[in-house]
Amino acid sequence: MKLAYYPGCVSRSTGKEMDVSTRIVCAALGIALQELEDWNCCGATHVPSELVSVGLAARNLAQTDLPIMTSCSICYSNLRSAALTMEDPQVRAKVNAVLTKKYSGAQIRHALDVILEVLEKNDELITVPLKDLKVAPYYGCLLTRPRGGIDQPEFPTILEKLIKTLAAEPLDFRLKTFCCGGPIFMPQEQAAEDIAFLILKEAKKAGAEVIVTVCPLCHLMLDAKQKALEQRYGEKIGIPVLYVTQLVGIALGLNPDELGLEMNAVSPMPVVEKVYEKMAEEA
Numbered sequence: 001m002k003l004a005y006y007p008g009c010v011s012r013s014t015g016k017e018m019d020v021s022t023r024i025v026c027a028a029l030g031i032a033l034q035e036l037e038d039w040n041c042c043g044a045t046h047v048p049s050e051l052v053s054v055g056l057a058a059r060n061l062a063q064t065d066l067p068i069m070t071s072c073s074i075c076y077s078n079l080r081s082a083a084l085t086m087e088d089p090q091v092r093a094k095v096n097a098v099l100t101k102k103y104s105g106a107q108i109r110h111a112l113d114v115i116l117e118v119l120e121k122n123d124e125l126i127t128v129p130l131k132d133l134k135v136a137p138y139y140g141c142l143l144t145r146p147r148g149g150i151d152q153p154e155f156p157t158i159l160e161k162l163i164k165t166l167a168a169e170p171l172d173f174r175l176k177t178f179c180c181g182g183p184i185f186m187p188q189e190q191a192a193e194d195i196a197f198l199i200l201k202e203a204k205k206a207g208a209e210v211i212v213t214v215c216p217l218c219h220l221m222l223d224a225k226q227k228a229l230e231q232r233y234g235e236k237i238g239i240p241v242l243y244v245t246q247l248v249g250i251a252l253g254l255n256p257d258e259l260g261l262e263m264n265a266v267s268p269m270p271v272v273e274k275v276y277e278k279m280a281e282e283a
Helices: 016-028 050-061 073-085 089-096 111-121 158-165 189-205 216-224 226-233 244-251 269-282
Strands: 002-005 032-035 068-070 108-110 134-138 210-213 241-243
Touching: 016 032, 016 111, 016 241, 016 244, 050 073, 050 089, 068 073, 068 111, 073 108, 073 216, 108 111, 111 158, 111 244, 134 158, 134 189, 158 244, 189 216, 189 226, 210 216, 210 244, 216 226, 216 241, 241 244, 244 269
Parallel strands: 002 032, 002 068, 068 108, 134 210, 210 241
Antiparallel strands: none
């Protein structure tokens, strides 16, 4: 399988572990990624003009005839939204008027969907089954929007399917599509932190040993800020938050360094050790 790869801006900053784990996992699964040569911001939610946002995304989409894969749910949502908007002939004409490479259509895929497709056909690639590992699937609010993409917006199940494929146990996590609070963090910091801590508390209540996410902003709120939130609210959480590509990489037997696990704020190494101990017991 050969796909164009759109890393997204956070792959160069706060989401390096997402990019690192995406590349190594795809290589292990035989997915050939061809990074877009001259990609730019996807036109993320902070761009006030819809036309400018669509134009930024369309410039990326026009660079290749291959299906385009990204592992960031924000980028996935924005690229898909732009593709839908570009179906309007008037919008397409305005945008193409300023593009060197003209947009003529695109297929956008998320790494989660691609990885699940490969593993469902080749489950022998899972060399370290995540047996008995209790995982809280956390979608956030953008992966399944706009409607018609990777899964249904209200009741998605694709993360649960992948978790089961890895032999882990997906928890019935009632806040799995709840917003992490990240989009309002700058103007409403306390409200955003209240939301993030509520999600972490619910995951702890559900018995989660790990939370898996597909969004770098959600990862930032739940992982990077977790210790500060524990101090603020006076309650220990201590749950690692992994990108879906990191969780898959563990099941593929990849080295923790290759997956960027040392970059996670809450160390997932106790989880990794438990997985290998369980496998040793059953050997």
